[in-house]
Amino acid sequence: MLSNPVRIQILDTLRVGEQSVGYIAEWLELEASAVSQQLSVLRSRNLVVRRKQGNFVFYAVRDPAIFKVLDAALEVFNNHLVDVRDALEQLE
Numbered sequence: 875m876l877s878n879p880v881r882i883q884i885l886d887t888l889r890v891g892e893q894s895v896g897y898i899a900e901w902l903e904l905e906a907s908a909v910s911q912q913l914s915v916l917r918s919r920n921l922v923v924r925r926k927q928g929n930f931v932f933y934a935v936r937d938p939a940i941f942k943v944l945d946a947a948l949e950v951f952n953n954h955l956v957d958v959r960d961a962l963e964q965l966e
Contacts, residue, residue, distance in 0.1 A: 880904065880912050882944065888922065889941060892934040 876882060880902070887898050895913065899906040913933050916922045921940060925932045935941070 876943070876947070878912065878915075880908070881916055884909065884912055884916065885921070885935065885940060885944060888933060888935045892925070892932045894930050894932050896930070898933070 876885075883902050884898055887893060887901055893901075895906055895910055898904075898913075899909040902909065910931075913922060913924075917924055917933075920936055922933045923936050925934070
């Protein structure tokens with residue numbers, strides 16, 4: 875579920891609160907259809923909720939605890955990069 879970088883970027887965009895599909899697409903420099911497709915996947919997994927207002931669709935994170943998961947994954951990734959960098963420096 876969280877292995878897709880676009881989904882992670884979408885969730886990260888929702889850290890500040892509810893956003894429209896158009897805003898997310900513009901912010902990530904993606905087509906609205908691609909964003910909608912990924913939001914549909916996130917919604918099917920109950921990670922985001924949807925609200926329709928007129929012609930606009932807004933999404934928000936269902937449970938803000940998901941940001942703890944994303945932050946922990948980022949920390950692990952960064953720690954791994956430090957280890958790789960150190961190993962490469964030892965090879966030089």
